[in-house]
Amino acid sequence: MQEFQLFVNGEYTPATSGVTKDDLNPYTGEVYAVIHQANQEDAKHALDCAWQAYQGWKATLPSFRENIFVNAANIMRARADELKDILIEEAGATLLKANYEVHHTAAMLMGIAGECRRVTGETYVSDYPGVRSYSIRQSLGIIVAISPFNFPLLLAIRKIGWAMAAGNSVLLKPSEVTPVIALKIAEIFKEAGLPPGVLNVVPGKSSQLGECLFSDPRVKKVTFTGSTQVGKAIAEICAKYNTRVTLEMGGKNPIVVLKDADIDYAVNASVFSNYMNQGQVCMCGTRVIIEEDIYDEFVAKFTAKVNTLKHGNPRDPEVFVGPLIRPDQAPWIHEQVNKSIAEGAQLLTGGDFEDSVYAPTVLADVDETMTVFKTELFGPVAALIKAKDYKHAIELANNSHYGLSSAVFTNDLEKTMYAIDNIESGMVHVNGPSIRDEPVVPFGGVKDSGQGREGGKFSMDEFTELKWVTIQTGQQKFPI
Numbered sequence: 001m002q003e004f005q006l007f008v009n010g011e012y013t014p015a016t017s018g019v020t021k022d023d024l025n026p027y028t029g030e031v032y033a034v035i036h037q038a039n040q041e042d043a044k045h046a047l048d049c050a051w052q053a054y055q056g057w058k059a060t061l062p063s064f065r066e067n068i069f070v071n072a073a074n075i076m077r078a079r080a081d082e083l084k085d086i087l088i089e090e091a092g093a094t095l096l097k098a099n100y101e102v103h104h105t106a107a108m109l110m111g112i113a114g115e116c117r118r119v120t121g122e123t124y125v126s127d128y129p130g131v132r133s134y135s136i137r138q139s140l141g142i143i144v145a146i147s148p149f150n151f152p153l154l155l156a157i158r159k160i161g162w163a164m165a166a167g168n169s170v171l172l173k174p175s176e177v178t179p180v181i182a183l184k185i186a187e188i189f190k191e192a193g194l195p196p197g198v199l200n201v202v203p204g205k206s207s208q209l210g211e212c213l214f215s216d217p218r219v220k221k222v223t224f225t226g227s228t229q230v231g232k233a234i235a236e237i238c239a240k241y242n243t244r245v246t247l248e249m250g251g252k253n254p255i256v257v258l259k260d261a262d263i264d265y266a267v268n269a270s271v272f273s274n275y276m277n278q279g280q281v282c283m284c285g286t287r288v289i290i291e292e293d294i295y296d297e298f299v300a301k302f303t304a305k306v307n308t309l310k311h312g313n314p315r316d317p318e319v320f321v322g323p324l325i326r327p328d329q330a331p332w333i334h335e336q337v338n339k340s341i342a343e344g345a346q347l348l349t350g351g352d353f354e355d356s357v358y359a360p361t362v363l364a365d366v367d368e369t370m371t372v373f374k375t376e377l378f379g380p381v382a383a384l385i386k387a388k389d390y391k392h393a394i395e396l397a398n399n400s401h402y403g404l405s406s407a408v409f410t411n412d413l414e415k416t417m418y419a420i421d422n423i424e425s426g427m428v429h430v431n432g433p434s435i436r437d438e439p440v441v442p443f444g445g446v447k448d449s450g451q452g453r454e455g456g457k458f459s460m461d462e463f464t465e466l467k468w469v470t471i472q473t474g475q476q477k478f479p480i
Contacts, residue, residue, distance in 0.1 A: 002033040004179065006042060006203065007186040009049040010196025016041050021203075023180060026092035026356050027314055027323040033090070035179050038204035040212040046171050046200040050142045051218045053197025054169040058139045062116040065165055069113035071192035076106045083153060083184065091152055091178050092323040092356070094314045097277050104437070105154045111439030112161040115460055119166060130474040137464035139167030140220035140244075144213045146206070146234070148225045149325050150280040152178035156185055158443075159223050162459030164198060168220075171213065172201045175226075177325055179203035210234065215241050221463065224248070225282075228376075228402075228448045235451075246452030246462050248282065248444055250376045251404035253434045254397035255285035256419060258390050259293040261409035265431075267301045270382075273407065273433040275309060275360050278321050279380040282449075283405040283427075285434030287366075287373065289385045289393045299364050299384055303348045306382070309360045321380050323356035330358045333379040337361060340372035345383070368399055376402070390415050398424045404445035407434040426450070 003020070005012040015036035023033040038046070076083065080102045087098040121135040145159035152175060160170045174182035179201075186201045202209065214222055214237050221244040224234050231249040238245045255273060257266045273285035290298045314322035324330055330353040340363055341347055350361030358379050366373050366383040373383055387393035390410070397406060405427045408419040420428050426445035429436050437443065440456030452462055 001031065002180075003036075004033055004183050004203075005036045006038050006046070007183050007201040008042070008046045009053075009200065010190055015039065021176070023090060023177070025089050026177075026325050026327075029327065029355070033180050035203050038202040038209060040209065042204070043171075043202055043209050043212050044216075046202050047142060047213070047216055047218060049197040050169040050171055050200055053195055054139075054141060057164075057169055057195060057198045058167040060167070062119070066113045066116040068189070068192045068194050069109050069116065069161065069165065072188050073106045073109035073113070075188050075191050076102065076109065079188070083181070086181050086184060087153065088314050090180050091149060092314055092325055093277065094319050094322045095317050096320065101151055101154050105157050108154065108157055108439040109161060111456065112157075112165050115162060115456060116165045118457060119460055119464060121466070126470065128472075128476065130472060130476075132471040132473070133469070135466055135468050137166075137460070137466055140463060140465055141168060142216075142219045143168045143170045143463060144219050144222045145170055145172045146222065146224040146226065147172065147174050147182065149175035149178040150277060150282075152181045153185070155225050156182050158454055159225070160185075160199060162454070163223070163463045164194075166460050166463040168463055169198045170200070172199065173206065173209060173213070174201065174203060176203070176205060206230070211237055214238050214243055217241075219243060221245070223454075223462075231450065246444075246454065247450040248454065249404075249448060249450045250402055251282045251284070251445065251449050252287060252374065252376050252400050252402045253283060253285045253405045253407075253425070254287045254289055254400070254423070255406070255434055256387075256390075256393045256397055256408040256423075257288065257290045257294070257298060258393065258408070258410040258412065258415055259291040260411050261294075262411070263294060263298055263301060266409040267298065267305050269407070269409070269433045270302060271305045271309070273435050274382040275306070275321050275380045276435055278324055278358070280325065280378050281435055283435045285405070285407055286377070286381065287383050287385060287397070287400075289387050289396050291390065291393060292386050292388060295386045299348070302382070302384065303362050306360045306362050307349055311357055311359055311380075321357070321360050324358060324379060327356055329379060330356055333358055333377050333381060336371050336375060336377055337363065337381060340366070340370045340383075343370045345370055345372060350380070368396065374400070390418065394419060394422050398422070401448045402445070403447035404449035405429070405434045405436075407432060426453075
């Protein structure tokens with residue numbers, strides 16, 4: 001049995017309380033590892049170490065930081081098999097998803113390396129004689145990063161990577177159900193040459209650690225990915241202490257399929273967008289809105305495609321839909337599916353589960369009054385919705401308090417531009433899946449899907465302070 005301690009100041013450190021928690025394999029239900037649990041005393045110690053490390057880290061040269069991220073990317077590729085195995089055992093990732101996550105994360109580290117040299121300000125033309133006017137960006141201090149379970153490697157790196165590249169030190173609080181992969185990240189960065197204390201990983205309960213971390217004046221920003229409910233609670237606490245936040249939260253994302261689209265292609269993209277990682281992706285396009293002229297054909301082809309998806313053991317290379325992360329998720333999702341059926345939705349396939357594996361499910365004839373239209377299930381359930389025309393389809397797409405990602409399938413330029421201009425989401429993908437990510441893009445949502453943007457220069461802006469500077473040459477004349 002593996003046992004993991006906290007990772008503080010460059011070393012594994014036991015929790016002061018001696019409290020541990022079992023880390024379970026979501027498919028087998030067996031204990032995968034035993035994890036030490038940080039308390040407030042541990043958190044304060046980690047903050048002390050992060051603050052001390054920050055004093056030197058903020059002054060390091062960009063080439064030094066760049067080399068560390070390049071090294072980390074290479075180490076990650078070398079340890080790919082180990083990391084993929086952890087993602088399968090701890091997070092229930094399928095082989096396909098685990099392979100994607102590891103290699104995409106290594107690529108993101110290379111993108112982060114490139115940003116180390118691009119912490120830029122601007123120069124301004126002053127209206128005062130002899131004044132040089134410009135702005136600079138400086139690191140903030142300590143960043144508290146809270147990462148989720150669904151992409152625990154990729155999204156942890158997104159949280160901590162750009163923060164460190166901008167010269168900040170970081171305290172990473174991973175999801176309570178996927179701590180091992182976060183601790184392995186700390187190992188990788190230590191091997192890559194990161195100075196002790198710049199990255200600290202403290203597994204533990206958010207309810208016990210949260211306000212202790214958010215209230216410390218050395219913590220200048222909290223970056224969070226997770227549910228809208230938790231994100232709003234974090235924002236409320238941070239508001240008391242005037243601590244900045246970046247929030248990437250839930251989504252009930254629309255996929256709009258118009259009558260001129262390539263139906264077979266739209267079906268494939270929509271199935272991928274619904275069932276990737278068991279539907280446990282904030283960008284999943286779980287509301288598929290189809291123009292009525294092609295609705296019946298699309299529904300039939302979509303259902304047939306879903307019926308080809310194998311579900312079960314994530315180690316089976318043919319399995320596309322593996323286990324949900326927690327044992328109580330499948331019964332809860334089943335309850336929401338049955339509620340939607342009682343409300344009038346038509347069950348076309350799926351609608352059952354075994355242990356933690358919920359079968360890929362299709363509900364058709366869904367309307368705006370139904371549970372499955374409004375509620376983020378975070379599971380492998382697609383809602384198919386009929387629209388009268390393209391404008392009605394966009395209205396349906398916008399009828400949500402979420403606004404993270406979206407997709408539209410059409411070959412009509414006018415309708416494409418209408419969708420881009422009118423869909424209320426942080427991201428719009430034309431003729432592509434709702435699940436899409438790249439290292440340098442402005443990733444984030446609107447409404448209850450979040451605030452702020454992550455990726456590339458957008459993260460560098462989020463993790464730095466903008467300072468205006470003027471230099472007076474000669475002497476200014478004053479009216480006194």
